[in-house]
Amino acid sequence: MTLAQLAGKNIRKNFTNYFLYFASMIFSIVIYFTFVSLKYDSTILATSDTSPKISSAFTGASAVLMIFVAIFIWYSNAFFTRKRKKEVGLYSLLGVRKKQIGRMLFYENLMMGLFALVIGILLGSLLSRGFVTILMKVMGYDAMANFHISPQAVINTIVVFTVITVITSLHGYRLIYRFKLIELFQADKEGEQEPKTSLAMALLAVLCIGIGYWLALQNILESAAWRNMGFMVTPLVIVVAVIIGTYLLYSTFIVYLLKMARKNKKRFWNGVQIISTSQLLYRMKGNARTLTIIAVLSATTLTAVGTAYSFYYNNRSSVALADPNSMMFIANDQRIANEVQDRISRDPKHEVVYHERIPALQMKVDITSLNSKISSDIVSYTVISNTAFNKLAELQQRKDSLSLQGQEAAVLDAGYYEGLSPEYVGSTVSLKAKELAENVTFTSLKRYNVLNLRTANTTVIVSDEVFARLQKEAPLANMEAYKMTHEDDAKSLTSEIQAILPREARFSSFYTDYAAGMESSGLIIFMGGFLGLVFLAATGSIIYFKQLTEANADKDRYIILHKIGVNKKEIRKSIAKQILFVFALPLIAGIAHCAVALTALSRLIQTNLVIPVLICIGAYACMYIVYYFLTVNTYYKIVTKSNA
Structure with missing residues (x-):
């Protein structure tokens, strides 16, 4: 039997152990091939106006995926090679040279990589139409994808994954020369010394995470810590503190808690509890690095996907805040305004809910006294009367009204x-029109708009008396505002109105901003979602591999337990508890890190992220639970296989 044949036989006999590794590689190749294919897809190029940006985005995502998959395959290959130390030792005792053993393992990894590459490209080709349709859907387009296999994508994928597979295979080949014969047969006894820890180190873990969380949740603008460390250094300090704290959490704090649990004799000596606690205690420190990587990666994935989905989820509400009217423009020419009205009224798809003409004044105002940190001293304000505001607010069903008197004013700043x-409330500004200057004092701030932001900028409401005096001195700008049904599906109507109106009309529409938001956030959620799935598959697989290695090492212990009277139900219960602990630790830490990061982000961008983030965390946890049950079943089968 040749080495290649022996490698093929080993893969067939151990395929159960290799399945998740193989499946994860296939999934990674499918996603990579999809991302590369989308760069060249004719449907996207023909449908989207921003196809060059989409191509660039998928190029970047493909590069990130390529790096991650290379690390994952490298780690998995080294992991499987070390896992088979005893098998390698037996080959050595039988007279097989390390060179031949290394070649056999090289062939194994190369075969699996090539098989995964072929299957991944075939699946990617079959699913490509579906992926394009999904992308078009989340970006707000109704285009149907045509079946097309991109030769560039096939070549790119083959080159990239062949190189990754060959390099990782060579790495596995080199590992063989680093093993000594005595080490190979003592592999199962490695890392079995009881880990040492102390209360001080356990508290240091909590302190590091606490410092990271505290800094992250500070108000950036008011925090002395952020000012002293600098706005570029502080985020780095947060990341380092949380990563170090997470590692210490697993290597010291959890070990300390397990030792405390062991001192509870009543619970520790209850049934098979002694087995679960002891095994976790002895192996926790050795697993600390892996669990830290998984926790940090889970937090990063959840934060990225949660943020992307939040923008997608909140797109409509964000656009409604900026564009409360379906369409709006400045009517400088009554003939053109009538033409627009006629076109809108004739459209069969959209019913006019209201059409309002708002008398407004557009003025340059000096706001030096408002102490703004983000705007210039001279800004453009659209000034409307109290009566006009109340009427629009009623039409928009805001249940809000103003009763301004004299020199009182209010500002709308969504x-x-x-x-x-700017520090509006209590401040005074001067509204100047020719020889007239009206000093008004802001008594109210409303965090919404009644006029579209792109047409009107910041809106200031003044009393009817002040508006009447200013109107005599300043040119009046009549603003046409329309509210229509199905405003998010008004592409053709919006295009026609844009063609009618001149640029100085400053036309704005709900559909334009909604479509742009759907396109950008849809693209991000598509990439983030699929990259998140790859990361989840990889991290779940790493824990799975780790537990299978421990299952093979623990097999003899469980056989002895079964022989002395411990039934299989109790063994399964012990295994389930032990594996739950290992799966739950990085998941809980990842969710906690994600929650803090997104809380800080929601404060920064002033957007409520709770619902979309909970949806993402729920989906992530559900998929993790699937990995958990799969691991428990496989672990149980391994340790009870000889107990029949």
């Missing part, structure tokens, strides 16, 4: 940011 935006 993008108001505490600490950066």
Whole structure:
């Protein structure tokens, strides 16, 4: 039997152990091939106006995926090679040279890599139409994808994954020369010394994570810590503190808790509890690095996907805040305004909910006294009367009204940011029109718009008396505002209105901003979702591999337990508890890190991320649970195989 034949036989006999590794590689190749294919897809190029940006985005995502998959395959290959130390030792005792053993393992890894590559490209080709359709759907397009296999994508994928497979195979080949014969047969006894820890180190773990969380949750604009360390250094300090704290959490704090649990004699000596606790205690420190990597990667994945989905989820509400009217423009020419009205009224797909003409004044105002940190001293304000505001607010069903008297004023600023935006309330500005200057004092701030932001900028409401005096001195700008049904599906109507209106009309529409938001956030959620799935598959597989290695090492112990009277139900219960602990630790830490990061982000961008983030965390946890049950079943089968 040749080495290649022996390698093929080993893969067939151990395929159960290799399955998740093989499946994860296939999944990674499918996603990579998909991302590369989408760069060249004719449907995307024909449908989207931003296809060059989409191509660039998928190029970047493919590069990130390529690096991650290379690390994952490298880690998995080294892991499997070390896992088979005893098998390699037996080959050595039988007279097989290390060179031949290394070649056999090289062939194994190369075969699996090539098989995964072929299957991944075939599956990717078959699923490519579905992936394009999904992308078009989340970006808000109704285009149907045509079946097309990109030769560039096939060549790119073959080259990239062949290189990764060959390099990792060579790495596995080199590992063989680093093993000594005595080490190979003592492999199962490695790392079995009881780990040492102390209360001080356990508390240091909590302190590091606490410092990272505390810094992350600080108000960036007001925090002395952020100012002293610098806005570029502080995020780095947060990341380092949390990573170090997470590692210490697993290597010291959890070990300390397990030792404390062992001192509870009543619970420790209860049934097979002694087995679960002891095995976790002895192996926790050795697993600390792996669990830390998985926790940090889970946190990064959840944060990225959660943020992307939040933008997608909140797109409509964000656009509604900026564009409360379906369409709006400045009517400088009554003939053109009538033409627009006629076109809108004739459209069969959209019913006009309201059409309002708002008398407005557009003025340059000096806001030096407002101490703004994000705007210039001279800004453009659209000034409307109290009566006009109340009428629009009623039409928009806001259940809000104003009763301004004398020199009182209110401001509408949907993008108001505490600490950066102008300090409106209590401040006075001068509204100047020719020889007239009206000094008004802001008594109210509303964090929404009644006029579209792109047409009107920041809106200031003044009393009817002040507006009447200013109107006599300043040119009046009549603003046409329309509210229509199905405003998110008005592509053709929007295009026709844009063609009618001149640029100085400053046309804005709900559909334009909604479509742009759907396109950008849809693209991000598509890439983030699929990259997140790859990361999840990889991290779940790493824990799976680790537990299978421990299962083979523990097999003899469970056989002895079974012989002295421990039934299989109790063994399964012990295994389930032990593996639950290993799966839950990085998941809980990842969710905690993600929650803190997204809380800080939601404060920064002033957006509520709770619902979309909970959806992402729920989906991630459900998939992790699937990995958990698969690992428990496989572990149980391994340790009870000889107990029949």
